[in-house]
Amino acid sequence: MLLLAAQCLVAAPAPRHGIAMHGEPKYPEGFSHFDYVNPDAPKGGTLRLAVVANGFDSFNPFTIRGVSAAGIGTYLYDTLMESSADEPFSAYGLIAESLETPEDRSYVVFNLRPEARFQDGEPITADDVKFTFELLTTQGHPLYRNYYADVSEVVVEGPRRVRFNFRDTTNRELPLILGQLPVLPAHYWRHHDFGDSGLTPPVGSGPYRIADFEAGRSITYERVKDYWARDLGVRKGRFNFDRIRYDYYTDDTVALEAFKAGNFDFRLESSAKNWATAYTGPMFDNGSVVKEMIGHHRPAGMQGFLYNTRRPVFSDPRVRQALAYAFDFEWANKNLFYDQYSRTKSYFENSELASSGLPTGRELEILEPFRDQLSESVFTEPYQPPTTDGPEGLRRNLKTALDLLRSAGYEIREGKMVKAGTGEPLAFEILLFQKTFERVVLPFKNNLARLGIDMTVRTVDSNQYVQRLRNFDFDMIVQALGQSDSPGNEQRDYWYSSSADMHGSRNYMGVRDPVVDQLVDLVIQAPDRQELVYRVRALDRVLLHGYYAIPQWHLGKDRVAYWNHLVRPSVTPKQGIDLNNWWAKP
Incomplete structure (x- = not known):
């Protein structure tokens, strides 16, 4: 029995900072920032964006009910790990400082960072991770049940250590997709109705919180100045704007004219006709608005x-x-x-x-x-x-x-x-x-x-x-x-x-x-x-x-136009542009 225990200890996988779907991840342990960001990008300014839709009625992007506000999933919630945009599929620790998984990837353990915090100051614990997984797979959007179908058990092994056991499967992707799990605060949701997709701002853990909103018409996020993860390699040089505002438009033609009038800052154009005929005027001639086609290498689907x-x-x-x-x-x-x-x-x-x-x-x-x-x-x-x-x-x-x-x-x-x-x-x-x-x-x-x-x-x-x-x-x-x-x-x-x-x-x-x-x-x-x-x-x-x-x-390029107070990094990763890597001129 003692020999068997010793063998198990020897065979235990070592903690690692990141993981690739196949092969080894690109970035080494302790890397300072992704290659496609500017680590010295200044913080500040406001990014104004437009959404062409009939409004929103929910701050919960995780259920099938209602229409959630733009940006909620991206800005309010951190995940266990963060994927890079210049690799096919690799992930690096965010809430989790490391993970452990054997060669056959039959389970994964996430070790959480002691400094990880929700926006109300409460620590993010292994109990929150287990609570989130069970909440999403029982009350969340049906896609979560499919996505995590091969997980047989979630075990809290310590305050900051949580293990996911897998069914008899050769699904090598499971450790990476579990790294995409957003972590919700158990202490908050145990006292709120998860299925009630209303407009009460929830407690998050991400780089932004909801500053204000006008139901169905606009929402503004403000940067969390004491954001716990701001100096991590997966966050350095990212999320640079102090405020991000989304305004809703019911008609795309109106939205285009609003952009040209300076009512918002960035537009990703989907219409070839608009691109060829509508992006004209003094603001384009004098350089106030930049018009670019930026190549990418992501699958078009x-x-x-x-x-x-x-x-x-x-x-x-x-x-x-x-x-x-x-x-x-x-x-x-x-x-x-x-x-x-x-x-x-x-x-x-x-x-x-x-x-x-x-x-x-x-x-x-x-x-x-x-x-x-x-x-x-x-x-x-x-x-x-x-x-x-x-x-x-x-x-x-x-x-x-x-x-x-x-x-x-x-x-x-x-x-x-x-x-x-x-x-x-x-x-x-x-x-x-x-x-x-x-x-x-x-x-x-x-x-x-x-x-x-x-x-x-x-x-x-x-x-x-x-x-x-x-x-x-x-x-x-x-x-x-x-x-x-x-x-x-x-x-x-x-x-x-x-x-x-x-x-x-x-x-x-x-x-x-x-x-x-x-x-x-x-x-x-x-x-x-x-x-x-x-x-x-x-x-x-x-x-x-x-x-x-x-x-x-x-189209293998993104058609973008933006007012020239916005600045983008010199390197565009294969996944294409990401506004969360941009910044405003001081």
């Missing part, structure tokens, strides 16, 4: 027309494939977007994770066991979204669409596409919350009409849109599915069969495919970076050939 396959009209993949032939990207890019965009061809676009061509080598080995459950096209036809380049263009595409619809049991009667036998028309509604997007959707609607398909366009306010998304109350939407450079547990929320009926999940399309489930598990269990790449590409191929979305476009 998938932006597209997303089908809700829970709806009978989209249950047949041949129908979903057919409708893609009615979207003319080349026309839209030339006539609406000033040729600024590239066509998206992957759910992991703009990264090495994106599939291309036919599966070969290791990718083919991963897919081969599922051959009998997959469409043969996964193995024989490289995925390519329809293009109107070449002779006949859209006319050729519409003919292909018609052939696919006929194979799915549809026919034309009196100019309408109907189901043979029942006469039920092929019709659906697309749900939008940005009126400006109607100029993209209406040409698509006209092309569908040439096939006898009736698409209704409905634009609702942002709050109603959010609620309908959470309840999957739509036929089709326009949505961006963002991805990281190190996909892992969050893929369950996108694609797992069990998330298809989980209100609030990001499985908007209602994907229910046992092969996809198994491929997601393989992604989560990837033992090294190269194997992760192969497994993600295999997953990408199966999703693309499921025709769950009509891919739209992406």
Whole structure:
């Protein structure tokens, strides 16, 4: 027995300051700051930002109820660890000064910093960490239950030491995603209703607190001058503004004019037309406003027309494939977007994770066991979204669409596409919350009409849109599915069969495919970076050939404009710009 105990002591993992998903983290123990920040950035000034939405009614970003105020999760709450923006996925101690995990990552222990404090002065303890985990996975947004599903037990081993035991799993990402856990004050929430998503400012632990707000219209954060973590390497040179204010606008055109009038300081432009035509005037000519396109290397993910396959009209993949032939990207890019965009061809676009061509080598080995459950096209036809380049263009595409619809049991009667036998028309509604997007959707609607398909366009306010998304109350939407450079547990929320009926999940399309489930598990269990790449590409191929979305476009740069009293660091990390690294001229 004594020998066994001694062996366990020898085998115990040593505390470490950081951890990488694969390999070793970039930054050494005791590093002074991230390479992409200015450690000498001055503190002070106000950063004024805009949100285009119909207001907010909650200061709780962790539940499915209500619409939380912008910035709450970022500024009020610290996490156990902090991820760097210039690595695929590495994390370094924030609330936790170190972590311990064995080679197989079958558990993780976090050792908390003795100086870590909530904003009311109370210390952050292991009890707070356990309380937070149990609160989020029982009363929080459903995504937390999926995200942390492989945690079997949380054990408080001391006032500042907490251990997470894992189920029988090869999920090597768990220590890192547990490091993303925001820590909430147990002494506060034990006396407040967590499900009551009201506007009582909560107690946080982060670099800012709520200074004032006007319900649904604006919120202002003030920097915590005695913030406990201000001199840590993961915080040095960051969170430099004394105050950060968000004002809400219900219309993006009004917001753009407000920016040009100097009512707020920074704008990330999403409209190619605006970028090409609206950023003009004396303030741009004299340099008062800086206009830049700043390159990045983060995965673009998938932006597209997303089908809700829970709806009978989209249950047949041949129908979903057919409708893609009615979207003319080349026309839209030339006539609406000033040729600024590239066509998206992957759910992991703009990264090495994106599939291309036919599966070969290791990718083919991963897919081969599922051959009998997959469409043969996964193995024989490289995925390519329809293009109107070449002779006949859209006319050729519409003919292909018609052939696919006929194979799915549809026919034309009196100019309408109907189901043979029942006469039920092929019709659906697309749900939008940005009126400006109607100029993209209406040409698509006209092309569908040439096939006898009736698409209704409905634009609702942002709050109603959010609620309908959470309840999957739509036929089709326009949505961006963002991805990281190190996909892992969050893929369950996108694609797992069990998330298809989980209100609030990001499985908007209602994907229910046992092969996809198994491929997601393989992604989560990837033992090294190269194997992760192969497994993600295999997953990408199966999703693309499921025709769950009509891919739209992406841009490998951020279009930004800002008033010249703002200053940004000289280095931009691969994840792109982060305003929390900027500062104001003194």
